[in-house]
Amino acid sequence: DIQMTQSPSSLSASVGDRVTIACRASRNINSYLNWYQQKPGKAPKLLIYAASSLQSGVPSRFSGSGSGTDFTLTISDLQPEDVATYYCQQSYSSPWTFGQGTRVEIK
Amino acid sequence: EVQLLESGGALVQPGGSLRLSCAASGFTFKNYAMSWVRQAPGKGLEWVSGISGSGGNTYYADSVKGRFTFSRDNSKDMLYLQMNSLGAEDTAIYYCAKAPNWNWGPGAWFDPWGQGTLVTVSS
Numbered sequence: 475d476i477q478m479t480q481s482p483s484s485l486s487a488s489v490g491d492r493v494t495i496a497c498r499a500s501r502n503i504n505s506y507l508n509w510y511q512q513k514p515g516k517a518p519k520l521l522i523y524a525a526s527s528l529q530s531g532v533p534s535r536f537s538g539s540g541s542g543t544d545f546t547l548t549i550s551d552l553q554p555e556d557v558a559t560y561y562c563q564q565s566y567s568s569p570w571t572f573g574q575g576t577r578v579e580i581k
Numbered sequence: 582e583v584q585l586l587e588s589g590g591a592l593v594q595p596g597g598s599l600r601l602s603c604a605a606s607g608f609t610f611k612n613y614a615m616s617w618v619r620q621a622p623g624k625g626l627e628w629v630s631g632i633s634g635s636g637g638n639t640y641y642a643d644s645v646k647g648r649f650t651f652s653r654d655n656s657k658d659m660l661y662l663q664m665n666s667l668g669a670e671d672t673a674i675y676y677c678a679k680a681p682n683w684n685w686g687p688g689a690w691f692d693p694w695g696q697g698t699l700v701t702v703s704s
Contacts, residue, residue, distance in 0.1 A: 508690040510626075517676055518618075518626065520692035529692065561626055565689050569642050570616075572626040 476500050476564050480573035486581045493549040495576045497540075497562035505541045506566040512575075513558045521560075522547065554580055583607040583693055585677050590698030597667050601698055603660035603677035611635070611655040614680035616691060617662050619673035629675070630662065634683035644670070667702045674699050 477500035487493050497507065505525040510518040520529045522538035525545060535550045549556055557580055562573040589601040603615070616631040630651040631640040639651050650663040660677055675698055678691035 504687075506687050510691075512626075517694040517696055518691070519694070520690055523681075523690045523692075524688065563626070563690070566687055568631070568640055568685065570628040570631075570685075570689075572628070575625045 475569055476503060476567060476571055478562055478564055478571050478573040480560075480562055480576050482576060483574065484577040484579070486579045487552050488581045489552055489554060491552045493552050493556075493578060495547045495560055495562075495578075497545045497547070497573050499543045499545075499564055499566075502542050503564045503566035506564055507538070507540065507545045508563045508565060509536075509538055509547045510561045510563065511556075511558045512561065518561065549578075552578075552580070583679060585679065585693065585695035587675060587677055587695045587698035590675065590700045592701045592703065593667055594704050595668055595702055597702070598663070598665045599667065599700060601662040601664065601675055601700070603662075603695060605658045605660065605677075605679070608679070610653075610658040612683055614683055614685050614689070615653065615660055616678050616680065616685070617651065617660075617675055618678055618691060618694070619671075619675045620697075621670075621673045624673075627673075631680075631685040632660070633685065638684060640685060664700070667700075669702050672700060672702045 479498045507525045509522040512518040526538045559575045584606045586604045617629040636653045648666045676694045678694045
């Protein structure tokens with residue numbers, strides 16, 4: 475199975491800050507990497523697919539980059555509504571696996 | 582608007598069985614693969630099972646293989662997850678989620694997700 479490792483596990487930043495979350499795959503997954511946002515008590519929501527494609531309706535302050543084994547989710551202008559846990563997920567091979575999550579809080 | 586509504590979650594004793602359902606609407610159901618993803622209390626996400634649009638192909642995580650059966654009724658736009666030999670490790674919120682095309686393969690993703698149904702395995 476492909477292991478996905480996110481860092482950091484949690485972070486606290488101020489409104490307006492640029493926030494970066496890293497995700498590393500245990501082997502090459504090309505660009506088969508998706509990002510999800512899960513707000514407290516809610517179902518996950520797709521933000522980014524294929525490493526860098528923004529899902530329809532998602533604010534443009536969210537962006538994704540990377541390929542191979544190293545990927546990044548960036549929130550360019552952190553807003554209070556971005557408080558959530560963010561997960562990466564590889565779609566290169568079954569079983570589809572997720573990172574352990576990164577909790578984002580407002581300082 | 583695509584909507585997914587899970588049901589069937591309950592408190593069940595260890596070793597017991599349960600069947601979850603997911604009602605889909607807002608899209609041509611038979612054309613899309615579907616999955617179940619679960620989340621244990623306070624933990625991360627774990628993919629459980631997937632099924633192709635026709636129902637002819639099913640996929641399972643090793644943790645549930647041989648115990649869970651994923652099926653669909655394309656005439657009713659319904660998904661079913663039959664769960665047998667349940668243990669405490671199966672306690673979780675179970676979400677159904679839609680794929681972007683008819684079968685699971687490289688490049689797929691989960692979107693959207695239902696609101697989830699809670700399964701608690703405890704004596």
